[in-house]
Amino acid sequence: MGSSLTESEALLKLKSSFTKAGALNSWVNGSLPCQGEVGWDGLVCSNGLVTDIRLGGFGLSGKIDVDALLELSYLRSISIMSNNFSGPIPEFNRLGSLRAIYLSRNRFSGEIPSDYFANMGSLKKVYLSSNMFTGKIPSSLAQIPRLSELLLDNNQFSGTIPSIDQPTLAALDVENNNLEGEIPSSLTKFNASTFKGNGGLCGEPLGNECKVAAEQPAGSKNTNISKNMIIAIVVAAAVLLMIIVVTIVRSRKKKRDEFDVLEHEKRNSEEHVEVRVSQSGSSRKEANSIHKKGSSSSRRGSNHGKGNMAVDLVVVNNEKGVFGLSDLMRASAEVLGNGSSGSAYKAVMANGVAVVVKRMREMNALGRDQFDAEIRQLASLQHWNILPPLAYHFRKDEKLLVYEYIPKGSLLYLLHGDRGPSHAELNWPTRLKIVQGIAEGMGYLHTELAYSSIPHGNLKSSNILLSPDFDPLLIDYGFFPLINPLDAAQALFAFKAPEAAIFGLISPKCDVYSLGIVILEILTGKYPSQYLNSNKGGTDVVEWVNSAIADHRQSELFDPEIASSRNSIGEMKKLLHIGAACTESDPEQRLDMMEAIRRIEEVQVEGGQEDRTMNVVPSLRDGYEDSFPQITFEARNSYDGLGGLSRTRLESHSFVSQSSGRPSTDDNFVFAIP
Numbered sequence: 147m148g149s150s151l152t153e154s155e156a157l158l159k160l161k162s163s164f165t166k167a168g169a170l171n172s173w174v175n176g177s178l179p180c181q182g183e184v185g186w187d188g189l190v191c192s193n194g195l196v197t198d199i200r201l202g203g204f205g206l207s208g209k210i211d212v213d214a215l216l217e218l219s220y221l222r223s224i225s226i227m228s229n230n231f232s233g234p235i236p237e238f239n240r241l242g243s244l245r246a247i248y249l250s251r252n253r254f255s256g257e258i259p260s261d262y263f264a265n266m267g268s269l270k271k272v273y274l275s276s277n278m279f280t281g282k283i284p285s286s287l288a289q290i291p292r293l294s295e296l297l298l299d300n301n302q303f304s305g306t307i308p309s310i311d312q313p314t315l316a317a318l319d320v321e322n323n324n325l326e327g328e329i330p331s332s333l334t335k336f337n338a339s340t341f342k343g344n345g346g347l348c349g350e351p352l353g354n355e356c357k358v359a360a361e362q363p364a365g366s367k368n369t370n371i372s373k374n375m376i377i378a379i380v381v382a383a384a385v386l387l388m389i390i391v392v393t394i395v396r397s398r399k400k401k402r403d404e405f406d407v408l409e410h411e412k413r414n415s416e417e418h419v420e421v422r423v424s425q426s427g428s429s430r431k432e433a434n435s436i437h438k439k440g441s442s443s444s445r446r447g448s449n450h451g452k453g454n455m456a457v458d459l460v461v462v463n464n465e466k467g468v469f470g471l472s473d474l475m476r477a478s479a480e481v482l483g484n485g486s487s488g489s490a491y492k493a494v495m496a497n498g499v500a501v502v503v504k505r506m507r508e509m510n511a512l513g514r515d516q517f518d519a520e521i522r523q524l525a526s527l528q529h530w531n532i533l534p535p536l537a538y539h540f541r542k543d544e545k546l547l548v549y550e551y552i553p554k555g556s557l558l559y560l561l562h563g564d565r566g567p568s569h570a571e572l573n574w575p576t577r578l579k580i581v582q583g584i585a586e587g588m589g590y591l592h593t594e595l596a597y598s599s600i601p602h603g604n605l606k607s608s609n610i611l612l613s614p615d616f617d618p619l620l621i622d623y624g625f626f627p628l629i630n631p632l633d634a635a636q637a638l639f640a641f642k643a644p645e646a647a648i649f650g651l652i653s654p655k656c657d658v659y660s661l662g663i664v665i666l667e668i669l670t671g672k673y674p675s676q677y678l679n680s681n682k683g684g685t686d687v688v689e690w691v692n693s694a695i696a697d698h699r700q701s702e703l704f705d706p707e708i709a710s711s712r713n714s715i716g717e718m719k720k721l722l723h724i725g726a727a728c729t730e731s732d733p734e735q736r737l738d739m740m741e742a743i744r745r746i747e748e749v750q751v752e753g754g755q756e757d758r759t760m761n762v763v764p765s766l767r768d769g770y771e772d773s774f775p776q777i778t779f780e781a782r783n784s785y786d787g788l789g790g791l792s793r794t795r796l797e798s799h800s801f802v803s804q805s806s807g808r809p810s811t812d813d814n815f816v817f818a819i820p
């Protein structure tokens with residue numbers, strides 16, 4: 147059928163294929179599906195177009211009109227989890243560009259054709275858990291090049307597990323089916339819980355040996371052995387070849403001049419130094435040193451669009467103007483640091499604009515076009531707590547990302563670095579404001595990048611910059627699809643969540659764990675050992691906080707620099723419990739992002755009331771008997787940030803002693819705040 151429907155017509159057609167669709171009452175003619183706050187429920191949009199359908203738990207049943215879905219050209223994922231759909235698997239395989247299908251917890255049944263996934267080359271996540279699928283696990287799953295999460299548990303799949311050997315596969319669950327035979331060697335990295343509940347399965351993860359060899363007819367064992375030997379020889383040869391190639395490439399690379407600013411470390415950062423970039427594209431063999439002085443504007447505009455991408459910067463956000471590599475090359479540069487995913491340099495261009503250039507080591511997961519699309523998507527995000535990239539440079543073996551330089555630096559630096567004036571300003575209200583800003587930014591990312599299993603992926607205090615007013619700005623978000631899958635665990639902090647570190651299970655809850663670590667870091671003022679790979683140094687903030695909470699020693703945990711703000715202890719404790727709930731080792735028990743955000747938003751309101759209650763008693767001593775209920779009292783205003791006293795006159799508000807009889811100085815008072 148032709149592509150003739152508008153998005154809203156297509157979605158209404160989809161809705162009409164459902165039999166129970168009461169939860170979709172925002173889907174009506176006359177309104178637009180993607181319109182900020184008032185858009186239709188269950189949709190994620192980008193630039194006014196539907197990218198993801200999220201109808202989990204909407205109580206839906208009936209049919210799913212895939213023809214209607216075909217009209218949504220930008221659709222990347224569909225979730226209909228936890229509904230009442232039944233019958234055979236819908237023909238989502240006609241939507242070849244989907245990245246994720248989430249069908250878990252419905253009543254789908256029957257066999258899935260073995261070639262069902264053959265034309266779904268963009269898929270990354272397949273969730274079919276807790277349905278009633280039967281027959282073999284479709285072998286075409288092995289053809290999805292970048293499959294990363296495959297959940298088939300709690301169905302009735304039978305037969306052997308096909309050899310799914312994509313190195314990208316980070317999460318797998320086939321438990322509670324009727325599978326049999328040997329677990330393919332490519333899947334032995336997963337543990338027993340992945341496979342349990344399948345009587346006939348055997349192999350290393352389950353700790354039971356397969357007896358297949360003994361039952362094989364004579365001769366087949368030899369064939370297997372020789373087959374294995376051939377595979378081993380081929381693999382060894384391939385590894386050897388790779389080592390040789392890598393060695394040659396590395397030694398050549400050393401000789402070539404690259405974005406070589408290392409010398410700057412020895413020099414004065416103010417000095418004007420030459421930054422050289424090797425040229426890619428057609429004349430890549432020769433290093434191209436550009437050090438001719440000239441007007442930076444001479445190249446302006448040349449880097450816009452894809453035309454000059456091979457050798458120049460692609461500006462994806464021109465808020466700071468348009469600039470090219472030549473402008474960076476002539477800039478005075480300074481090394482900022484060398485993180486787990488690359489190194490960062492500050493470059494001040496001739497026009498005075500200061501930027502940070504990040505050289506990303508492990509960002510080779512995508513080809514040029516996909517990389518371009520991903521970065522543009524990240525750059526299109528707009529939120530006051532997000533710092534989007536300005537430009538990128540793409541070469542096969544190196545990527546550069548350019549950001550606006552933020553002078554105040556990172557939260558990491560302010561908390562643990564020098565004790566300059568900005569550090570002194572990190573009082574409690576400022577810290578709470580920072581946490582709330584981080585939460586807002588995370589909420590935004592989890593909505594806008596909801597299709598990603600870890601929308602931020604690298605939240606830690608060095609990736610939180612601070613505006614002059616201490617508003618947090620999140621950076622290095624959304625990198626998960628860009629990073630080489632095998633390096634992701636090393637490069638991204640979200641992989642430190644216990645379930646990711648131990649079982650390779652990644653989900654948005656990994657970001658919640660990272661948020662929890664930042665919260666505990668802000669409250670305790672300690673550098674978390676979780677940031678270190680070596681396990682040496684830092685404080686295991688999760689362990690420390692949990693044991694102090696268990697022993698009712700919470701007050702000892704707070705950074706001495708904020709602990710003196712005694713009338714805010716209630717707020718701090720509240721936030722501490724949120725931090726602890728975000729760092730729960732079991733992801734099922736851990737807060738989810740939206741709940742964490744909601745609770746963070748509430749810290750101040752409830753904590754504030756508590757403060758006022760605590761401070762009202764001393765001033766009641768001055769003759770409350772006469773003036774009650776017209777009482778003047780002093781309350782420490784926890785919002786002014788200075789711990790100062792503010793006089794408030796309580797006139798007509800209700801005032802209740804929590805003990806019976808006359809108010810006394812031992813009482814707690816609860817009263818309404820105007």
Ligand SMILES: Nc1ncnc2c1ncn2[C@@H]1O[C@H](COP(=O)(O)OP(=O)(O)OP(=O)(O)O)[C@@H](O)[C@H]1O
Nearest residue numbers: 482483485486487488489490502550551552556608
């Ligand atoms: N736009 C920026 N403005 C100011 N400082 C920045 C900016 N971007 C990064 N930085 C700082 O530069 C330093 C080095 O950053 P880099 O990203 O290389 O390391 P990292 O954040 O420690 O680790 P990772 O590579 O995992 O993100 C960090 O302290 C970071 O806070």
